[in-house]
Amino acid sequence: MHEFIYKQDKENALSSGMGCFMKGTLVETEEGWTPIDELKVGDWVMSRPENGIGEAVPKRVVNTFRYEDKEVVMLNFSCFPNRNGRGAALVVTPNHPFCVYGVVTNLIVEHPEFGKLGAYWKGCDYDDGEDVFAGDEGRARYEALWAFKHTPYEMRLYEQPVWKRADQLERGDVVLGLENDYCVVEDYRPLYAYRDTDQAWIQQTNLAYGWEQSDQGENYDMVLNEESRHSPTWDLMDMPNDENLLYVDEDGQRHYRRYRTTVYNIEVEDYHTYCVGYQCILVHN
Numbered sequence: 160m161h162e163f164i165y166k167q168d169k170e171n172a173l174s175s176g177m178g179c180f181m182k183g184t185l186v187e188t189e190e191g192w193t194p195i196d197e198l199k200v201g202d203w204v205m206s207r208p209e210n211g212i213g214e215a216v217p218k219r220v221v222n223t224f225r226y227e228d229k230e231v232v233m234l235n236f237s238c239f240p241n242r243n244g245r246g247a248a249l250v251v252t253p254n255h256p257f258c259v260y261g262v263v264t265n266l267i268v269e270h271p272e273f274g275k276l277g278a279y280w281k282g283c284d285y286d287d288g289e290d291v292f293a294g295d296e297g298r299a300r301y302e303a304l305w306a307f308k309h310t311p312y313e314m315r316l317y318e319q320p321v322w323k324r325a326d327q328l329e330r331g332d333v334v335l336g337l338e339n340d341y342c343v344v345e346d347y348r349p350l351y352a353y354r355d356t357d358q359a360w361i362q363q364t365n366l367a368y369g370w371e372q373s374d375q376g377e378n379y380d381m382v383l384n385e386e387s388r389h390s391p392t393w394d395l396m397d398m399p400n401d402e403n404l405l406y407v408d409e410d411g412q413r414h415y416r417r418y419r420t421t422v423y424n425i426e427v428e429d430y431h432t433y434c435v436g437y438q439c440i441l442v443h444n
Contacts, residue, residue: 178255178325178443179226179422180435181381181391186425187434189217195423195435198223206430207441211258211320211335215434222426230417232349233361233391234325236438239333239341240311246342247436250350250381250391252422253326256443258432261316263331263343268307273300276307312343322443336438350379350418352406357382359391359418381420 185192187205198204198220206218229252236246267277314333323332325347332344350359362376379391406416424444427433431444 177224177226177424178252179224179229179424180252180255181231181250181420181422184249184251184423185436187215187439192437195425196225198425204425204427204433205439206427206432207258207335207434209430209432209443211260211441215439218430218433219428220425221428224424224426225421226423227421228419229422230349230419231422232325232347234328234347235345236334236336236342236440237312237345238336238438239314239343242308242310242312243345246345247336247438247440249436249440251325253324255325255424256322257325257328257332257334258320258441258443259317259323259328259332260320260335260341261314261333263312263314263333265310265313266331268310270303270307273303276304314341314343335441337434338439340438342438342440352416352418353378381418 182196184195202220203217205215234249238246336342353360360376
């Protein structure tokens with residue numbers, strides 16, 4: 160039964176074409192890490208068995224791929240058991256498959272006075288604009304939030320790892336990282352084109368509502384340079400959700416415009432997997 164479930168999950172994750180990563184995304188090799196766009200046929204990368212079970216071993220790159228003008232999203236991870244960051248940030252197409260090993264079991268903690276902590280990315284469930292940390296109650300709320308943010312994650316591992324597309328990942332999914340350590344998915348957020356520039360805009364995580372309803376965002380410079388060779392550079396925060404993010408289509412309708420860029424992938428012999436980022440997160444080719 161587990162083999163059947165694994166097969167179905169794999170087919171689901173791999174069913175919609177090839178996923179890819181942004182230029183500069185690091186791939187683990189025998190010698191360290193190499194940007195995905197610099198890998199060549201015949202290079203050796205670290206790969207794990209396709210079922211996600213087993214040690215990473217060197218495998219050859221048998222093909223490389225480059226696609227232009229593709230939508231990308233940003234994934235953020237924590238290094239288990241830490242909450243809220245301290246892990247990888249990856250820019251990837253929504254359909255790229257990740258190997259998921261389990262799920263966090265204490266994303267949300269029930270507080271006797273302030274209710275559910277962690278119902279969203281971080282923070283208490285309150286409205287923007289409220290001075291929630293004022294007075295004695297505010298201090299108690301702050302202390303509760305601080306304690307929650309420093310409560311280690313706990314997780315439950317699956318009997319069999321499963322494959323999920325990036326856009327199927329959920330907050331709290333557990334993926335495999337460097338030296339058999341684990342990383343936790345914190346959020347999945349689309350990138351939007353900002354004016355006619357090489358910058359992308361991403362919604363901030365709102366303490367009360369998650370990111371989907373946030374009116375503020377952050378800008379990232381998507382052009383890599385010597386100082387930031389492997390990931391976008393955070394540029395400006397508190398950029399409003401305004402006219403700069405809208406365009407008018409042929410029918411006169413106004414829309415957000417997803418950020419599009421050139422992306423890369425590789426094909427790996429035998430196992431068809433490789434490990435990305437300094438955390439070496441396992442993905443399918």
